[in-house]
Amino acid sequence: MGERDFQNEWLDQYLELNSSPEPALLKKLRTQTVEEFSQHHMISGHVQGRFLSIMSKILKPEHILEIGTFTGYATLCLAEGLRKDCKITTIDINSDLKNFYQPYFTESGYDNQIESLIGDAIQYLEKTEETFDLVFLDANKKQYIDYFELLVPRLNPGGVILADNTLWKGKVLEEIAPKDKMTKALFDFNQHVAQDSRVDVILLPLRDGISLIRKK
Template identity: 35%
Template sequence: MTQYLVDETIEDYAFIHTGEEPPLLQELIDKTNENMGWPQKLSGRLVGRTLKLLSAIHQPKVALEIGMFTGYSALSIAEGMPEDGRLICCETNPRAIEFAQTFYDRSEHGHKIEVIFGRALETIENLDLELDFTFIDADKRNYLNYYNRVKEMTRPGGLIILDNVLWSGKVVQPESEIDDILVETNRVIAQDPDVENVFLTVRDGLNVVRKIR
């Protein structure tokens, strides 16, 4: 069951008045709900269309996704990228990778996506890339580690977007280790002189960060 952080009718109104995702992504949602555990991990329309719009505006040539799940957010980002864009996705769930690839193979944007199996921190240590755009949506215990490493790899002007930064509202009254890590990550970003950011209350919270130096 969806947990709403704002009034459910307002959330539904925003959903209805946001442009629909392509039919393939709508099918991906249905198949994920039917066949995969934890389907609520899907980014969903509000986050997905935000990612697509930011990608289309920013036109990243090299992008990274940390935590791919069944590929909804990856296809949303790839949709906005230029034809020669490259999106590297880190994922530790072999079944999710296999599921996502069936949709990448059918998408006109699937050729932009490269999936790497393994722990994201180990994967990105082996990437010799300058990043234009990153979406972080994996193990919350490593959020600050992801942010710090990705920031080093991001060119000035590049975007870093972190999902679930409200953590169902628990960041307001933290009670666990994960809550504390997300609180600290949000604090570090807000006080980082090398970036500018806007904290959006979209779904479970999006922190949109632009590296300025």
């Protein structure tokens, strides 16, 4: 392990120790995700999960949209800020995951507030007339600009998009244009949002980078 890796691991531990504790159900969900999925790094985890929870509690959204459910960890974090008569819609293209996360949704007590959809988020956004107060974007990185352009008109004034992985392991920091398509897509997305006069944005170095985008 190199010095930088050690520092990052130490920092992660320090952040966890000095953040609100991870709820027991979420810890159980995270542990099972690590045990059963090779792509377990895709889960939000303790610190980012507490960030999502706090953002939801601050905004008190009536309707949350999550693009990319995975195993449902972020879904439950975001649901913590919902009022009893409000909901979160979460959509994922992978139908096989539902059997994994549904028992956790039921156990959480938020089940009646979670609308879980299987399908393509682009197609959903093109057809829906719903509007949103908070969006967590964590899906196909190559389509981030497409998601963004469909989301902004559906976002209520003052609404927030949280776009995950916008530092992409630091690859977007390359001085020359990124060569691989995934990095290039996120590099372009970051520039695209920063230049959009409809929104305010700050890119936070939390975990793999998360862009906090607010509609004016």
